Amino acid sequence: MKTVFDGKVRVLDISMGWAGPLAGQMFAEMGAEVIKVEDTHHFDWWRGSLSMAPPEMQPIERSAVFNTANRGKRGVTLDLASPRGIEILKRLVKLSDILVENFSPGVMDRLGLGYESVSAINPRLIMISMPSFGSDGPERNARGYGNTVEAMAGVTGLTGYHDGSGQRYTLSNALGDPIGGLHGVFALMVAMRERQRTGRGQLIELAQVESLIPFVADGILEYQFTGKVPAARGNRHREHSPHGIYRCAGDDNWIALACETDDQWRSLACALGLERLAADQRFAGASARKANEDALDAELSRAIAQLNADDCVARLHEAGVLAAPVNPAPAVMGDPQLRSREYFVAIDRAVVGTHLYPGAVARIPDTPLRADAPAPMLGEHNRQVFAGLLGMTDDEIAELERSGVIGSSPRQYRAES
Amino acid sequence: MRYHALSDVRVVDLTHFIAGPYATKLLADMGADVVKVEPPWGDGGRKLGPHRAGDKDRGALFAFLNLNKRGVTLNLKHDRGRELLAGLLDGADLLIENFAPGTLAALGLAPAGLIAKFPRLSIVSISNFGQDGPERDGKLNDLVLFARGGWTFPVGERDREPLTPPGSLAQYVGALYGAVAATQALAARDLGLGHGQHIDVSILEATVATMIYETVTFQYTGMLRSRQGKRFAVGPFLIVTLKCKDGYAGLHCVTDKQFEGLCDLMGRRELASDPRFNTALNRMLNSDALLEIVEAFFIGRERNWLYREGQRRAIPLVPIPSVAEVLEWEQTRARNYFETIDDPVLGTIRVPGTPFRLTSHRGEASRPAPQLGEHNREIFGGRLGLSDSAIGALAKAGTI
Numbered sequence: 001m002k003t004v005f006d007g008k009v010r011v012l013d014i015s016m017g018w019a020g021p022l023a024g025q026m027f028a029e030m031g032a033e034v035i036k037v038e039d040t041h042h043f044d045w046w047r048g049s050l051s052m053a054p055p056e057m058q059p060i061e062r063s064a065v066f067n068t069a070n071r072g073k074r075g076v077t078l079d080l081a082s083p084r085g086i087e088i089l090k091r092l093v094k095l096s097d098i099l100v101e102n103f104s105p106g107v108m109d110r111l112g113l114g115y116e117s118v119s120a121i122n123p124r125l126i127m128i129s130m131p132s133f134g135s136d137g138p139e140r141n142a143r144g145y146g147n148t149v150e151a152m153a154g155v156t157g158l159t160g161y162h163d164g165s166g167q168r169y170t171l172s173n174a175l176g177d178p179i180g181g182l183h184g185v186f187a188l189m190v191a192m193r194e195r196q197r198t199g200r201g202q203l204i205e206l207a208q209v210e211s212l213i214p215f216v217a218d219g220i221l222e223y224q225f226t227g228k229v230p231a232a233r234g235n236r237h238r239e240h241s242p243h244g245i246y247r248c249a250g251d252d253n254w255i256a257l258a259c260e261t262d263d264q265w266r267s268l269a270c271a272l273g274l275e276r277l278a279a280d281q282r283f284a285g286a287s288a289r290k291a292n293e294d295a296l297d298a299e300l301s302r303a304i305a306q307l308n309a310d311d312c313v314a315r316l317h318e319a320g321v322l323a324a325p326v327n328p329a330p331a332v333m334g335d336p337q338l339r340s341r342e343y344f345v346a347i348d349r350a351v352v353g354t355h356l357y358p359g360a361v362a363r364i365p366d367t368p369l370r371a372d373a374p375a376p377m378l379g380e381h382n383r384q385v386f387a388g389l390l391g392m393t394d395d396e397i398a399e400l401e402r403s404g405v406i407g408s409s410p411r412q413y414r415a416e417s
Numbered sequence: 418m419r420y421h422a423l424s425d426v427r428v429v430d431l432t433h434f435i436a437g438p439y440a441t442k443l444l445a446d447m448g449a450d451v452v453k454v455e456p457p458w459g460d461g462g463r464k465l466g467p468h469r470a471g472d473k474d475r476g477a478l479f480a481f482l483n484l485n486k487r488g489v490t491l492n493l494k495h496d497r498g499r500e501l502l503a504g505l506l507d508g509a510d511l512l513i514e515n516f517a518p519g520t521l522a523a524l525g526l527a528p529a530g531l532i533a534k535f536p537r538l539s540i541v542s543i544s545n546f547g548q549d550g551p552e553r554d555g556k557l558n559d560l561v562l563f564a565r566g567g568w569t570f571p572v573g574e575r576d577r578e579p580l581t582p583p584g585s586l587a588q589y590v591g592a593l594y595g596a597v598a599a600t601q602a603l604a605a606r607d608l609g610l611g612h613g614q615h616i617d618v619s620i621l622e623a624t625v626a627t628m629i630y631e632t633v634t635f636q637y638t639g640m641l642r643s644r645q646g647k648r649f650a651v652g653p654f655l656i657v658t659l660k661c662k663d664g665y666a667g668l669h670c671v672t673d674k675q676f677e678g679l680c681d682l683m684g685r686r687e688l689a690s691d692p693r694f695n696t697a698l699n700r701m702l703n704s705d706a707l708l709e710i711v712e713a714f715f716i717g718r719e720r721n722w723l724y725r726e727g728q729r730r731a732i733p734l735v736p737i738p739s740v741a742e743v744l745e746w747e748q749t750r751a752r753n754y755f756e757t758i759d760d761p762v763l764g765t766i767r768v769p770g771t772p773f774r775l776t777s778h779r780g781e782a783s784r785p786a787p788q789l790g791e792h793n794r795e796i797f798g799g800r801l802g803l804s805d806s807a808i809g810a811l812a813k814a815g816t817i
Contacts, residue, residue, distance in 0.1 A: 004605045030601060045672065049653055051696040064637040068629045115776075137751035142724075143733040144669075147649060147656055151667040151735050154743040156658060158583035161573070168658050168665045168737055170649050171582050172571040172642075178627040182593045187773045189600035190447045194422040194777060196607065202777040210754055211772035214439070214481075215589045219740040221477035222467035224766060229739040235560060235581050238466055243560060245569070245578040252643070254579055256564035322556045324565035326579050329635035329642075332567040332625060340550040343622055344632075355636045358626045362598035363547070363617040367605040 003031025004367045009192075012037065012096040013073065014080075014089075016044040018146060018174065019130050019208055020102035021069040022181030023188065027098065028072030029360045029369040035092060035385055036073040036376060039080050040407040043378055044070070050410060060378065060410060061351040067375040068357055071347065075376025076385045077406045084405045086112055091390055093118050093125060097201075098188055102130040105140045115203040125201040126191045128184055132176075134207035144208070146174025153212035158219055162234030179215065180208035241289040242268070245326055246301050248309035254326035255309050257316055264321050265289065271319035272303050272312075349374040379408030418756060418771045418780035419485050421448035426603065427509045428452070429502070430486060433460040435585050436543050436620060437515030438482040439592035444511075444599060445485035446771050446783075452505060452796055453486045456493070457815060459789045475762040480786045484758065484768070488787025489796045493524050495816045502526070504801045506535050510606075510613075511599050515543040518553050528615040539602035539613035543595040547619030557621070562587040566624035567631040571642045571650070579644060590627055591620030651704045653697035655679075658737060659715040666715060666723045669733040676700065678730035682723075683714045760785050793817050 009032040013024035021036070021044070028034040038044050046069065047060035060066075079085040090113075093099060099118060101108055108114050108129065115127050129135060132144030133152065147170045150156055159169045187204045195201055213220070219230045235256070237243035242265070243258045259265040262285065269278035277283055277299055282292040289296055304312060309325050316323035325331060333344065333356060344356040360369030386392045386406070400406045426449040430441040438453075438460075445451040453460075465476040489505075492498040506512060512531065514521060521528060521542075528540045542548055545557040560581050563569045573580035598616045606613055625632065630650075635641060642650050649656035654671040670679050673689075673696075680688045688694055688710070693703040700707055715723065720736030727734030738746065744767065749755060755767045771780065797803045797817070811817045 002609055004601050004608070006609055008608065026597070030604070049672075049697040051698050052653060062637065064634040065629060068633045133748055134752050137748045139746075139748040142728050142735070143731060144735065145671075145733050148667050148669050148733045148735045151658075151737045152743070152746075154738060154740040155583065155586075156665075156667060156737045157739045157742075159572075159580065161577070161580065166574055166577070167647060167660060169572055169580055169647070170656065170658050170667065172568050172649075173628050173630055174649075175582075175586070175627075179590070179593070182590075182597065182627075183772045186443060186593065186597050186600060187775070189597065189604065190422050191775065191777070193426075193600065193603060193607075194775075197425065198777070200777070202775060204773055204775060206773035207752070207754075210749075210752075210770065213743060213749075213754070214769040214772060215586050216584055216740055216743075217481045217769055218465075218467055218478050218584055220744055220769065221481065221766060223739075223741045223744065225467055225469050225477065229741050233583065235578065237560075245560075245564065245581065247578065254564075254570075256560050256569070256581070258558055258560050260558070317555065320556070322558055322561045324557075324561045326564040326570050327567050328570045329567060329631040332565075332628075332632055333636075335565065335621075337546050337550045337552040337555075337621065338625065341547055341619070341622070343625065352637065355633065357633055358629060359622075361594045361618060361622050361626050362601060364598065364601060364605065364614055365616075366610055366612075366614050367601075369601075 002367055003370060004364070005031040007031055007033055009033070009098070010096045011035070011098040011100065012092050013100045015100050015102040015130070017046050017102065018065070018069050018177035019180035019184065020100050021046070022178055023128065023184035024073060024100050025069055025071055026185045028373070029371050031370065034073040036070055036075050037089065038075065038077050038378060040077050040378070040404070040409070040411040041079070043410060058351050067349055067352065070375035071357065071371060072373035073376055074381035074385055075379060076382050077379040077408065079405045080111055082405055084400070088390070089113070090121055094122050095389060096122070096125060099125055099127040100184070101127070104143070105131045105135040119201065123200055124195065126188060126195065126204065127201070128188055128204040128206060130180055130184055130206045130208055132208050134210065135205055144176070146177035149176025149180070149208045149212060150174065152209045154216045154219060155212065158216060158230065158232055160232030160234065162232065162236045176208050176212055179212045180206060183211040236293065239286065239290065241286070241293045242296055242300055244297055246304040248304055248307055248312060250309070253309045255304065255312055255323060256326055257321055257323040259321060262286065267319035268316060268321045271315045271321070274299070274303055345372040347372055347374050350377055377408070378410065379406060382406050382408065419446055419448060419783050420775050420778065420780045422775055422777065423447040423449040426450065426511065428511045428513060429454060429505050429509045431512065431514040431516070433515065434462040434465070435482065435588035436591040436595065437513060438462060439589055440543060440595035440599065441486065441513050442482055442484060443596040451486040453483060453488045453787060454491050454502065454505070455488060455789065457490045457817065469763050472762065477763055477766060480758070480760045480763055480766060481768045483786035484783045486787060487792040487796065488790065489793050490790040490817045492816050493526070495814070497811065497814070498816045499525060501797065501801065506531065506538060509535070509538055510603060512538060512540045513595065513599060514540070518542070518544050518548045532613050532615060536612045537606065539606065540615045541595050541599050541602065541618065542616065543591055543618045543620065545620050547622065548617040559585050559587045562621060562624055566621055567628045568624060571631070571644055573644045574646050575644050587620055587624050591618065591623045594618050594623045648708065651701065653701040655700065655707060655711065657708065659712060661715045661723060662717060662719045664720050665737040666720050667735045667737050673697070675732050678732045679711070682726055682730055682732065683711070756783055758783060758785055761788060790817065
């Protein structure tokens, strides 16, 4: 079946980490030809560090996260510190629709790849820059990655236990990265559509922190109304109760459950054999339960601690209560709903073999997304791209290898710098 | 802010609460003509908090999530309501909805039938579990979604319950995939297919797609990330939230250079060549010892000093701000990021601006979110050509 872009769109992806690469990967899912450019010195830092294993183990080809975020791309290397490397990159720019970069502000200009320059080469080019905090403003040069962007967006300040003990926590997935990347894909699709009408490309500026702040809009608005900084709520809800995570029998087994109505609360109490609680005046009605939430949680914790997590979730589902096990990775992979929809896709990747990866999210029936191609090895497609696309001869390619402009192994075995 | 990049795109918006409305807000911010269709009793999301004291009918989140849309009311259980919806769908590019799966079909508006009738129309359905599968009709909210999707298990103290992400983040993640899917449908139609499609987006799958650390890394290493308290994980890096004199700071120390910078910041340059810490691998093996040293240093310093001095050494180190500090941050102020909206009910509110900037043209000020049925006359009269008396009769019959 055809893909959305059917090979008719070319993306040049010189980004690293997750945010930029995710944008490139989602274009690969749509059938765009995505060329990932790395430097043999400064290869994508998500490949990890060379110090993690001896060279023969090829540690930088064993990164789970790199191998996920770069699926379906063609991998080439270019020394962007050399004039030859820049010159070749510009030849690729001329042939591309999209350029994705997430360097710190100013780096592209220093490389001679600022928007003015690349647009002069290719006026139809759409370029996206994804600085952490923006390309202007007093803090433009501050360094940020997924977790620090998450913090500066206000998310971390809201993440803590409801009782105020403990501290602030960073979430488990460097949230700034995927959210920046997803907004980036959306922005690029919008610019592609605008180009259909105008015939011209443009520069998109995506400050990663600005793409995440909308997700905490409710806290920002609450502060404006109350003048008070909203407290971390932990697993609790502004209005509903019970709403929490409770330990089950066994080692580190937990379930999450929530009641949003009085009916659900009564069903929950009965499903767990706690009929006396259903009749308890302290817990009659949403506001009473909220006012007595500590007592309610203590009662529930005692009862649930005796139960097997899967049995408990099954009983709660039958009772119409929102519930799920708190899944560690293997349980996520085994989730019956995800399996039924064949969500994960198996990919055989050089060096590491076959694993399951998260599939494409949108199910588009006539132009399905393709998330099942492997991530490239460092410089894997040098020949294919430089000969096939740029028409270089074998001699030219060999000369570029000799002079270190391109390569397929990390230039030096030393810790990443 | 409102751009006009998508000014030739017409969207019929049947969404409610958060996941659907944020998806259509993204389209509306890009200039799409979004007509929000609510039942005469309103989107349940109108009542979501936070509220200005004394006003429970217009939640502030609604006022944010529905900027730049126009609003009409329609009772889709009435024959005439469905006819008017068909009128809106005629010539529309997108129908976006986040009802429970099967709801449209039960109303006699099955997606396949709509697409057959309006071949250029694409439908994006955003739902908790997707449009099929054994648990299609199950109930979920953010707490339960994140628990199930793997985000929650690794966060929090080792001896305490795992900690869910704050707010309604899962709804926004689902929305984002929905908005991208809408543009994918348009691209597929315009570049090759010539016709629309029905697209299925599951919020559960969206949360799993954005949690690659757990599922993929586990298969590669066989190791399960457990809760590590202040640490993001134990690895060849130090990604940690640290208590300091006046709050918390976030440190992201991954590369050798960043680690050398951190040692310099602490006035302990010898640690960079200490055999316990001189490589990424050794820093992982001696993570506890390293954390102890860094913690002891941070606790005696102020957030902003750490930020300034850390960044001067090119270390990604930030003061963890409250949402109030985000709103007043000199960086968001200098970039005019937050937009001031004069909401007809709530008065002046400051809301997050567009998540990215187009440079092809200047954006305009956002339009406030519609009041219930605010654009009935404009849309039903102007676009569908109904007379004032016909609109009055529809209102009397409870159709609008």
